[in-house]
Amino acid sequence: MNKVLLVMHDSSGSFYRMNKTAFETMPVAGQYIYNSDGLAYVVEEVCLFAEYVSKKGAIAILVVHPAPSDSPEAEIFGLNIEEDLDD
Secondary structure (H helix, E strand, O other): OEEEEEEEEOOOOOEEEEEEEEEOOOOOOOOEEEOOOOOEEEEEEEEEOOOOOOOOOOOEEEEEEEOOOOOHHHHHHHOOHHHHHOO
16 A cells, blocks of 8 residues: 555645545656545645655555546545535
């Protein structure tokens, strides 16, 4: 499991959120990922930490931006945060 820091930014280029998450396989630039908020994001860059090993820490920073709302990736599986992910 790869623990990473997920850094998101909006269309203006301002960073607006960061959280720690994990992936079975490391995403690559250009790949779409789905966050726990039910939204699709495009991976812009993968920044690896050099020789960093820790059970609690991250091994990489993923810089992502929201996928366009009209893209097919934004509609995959019909995810709707209000209906599907709300407890």
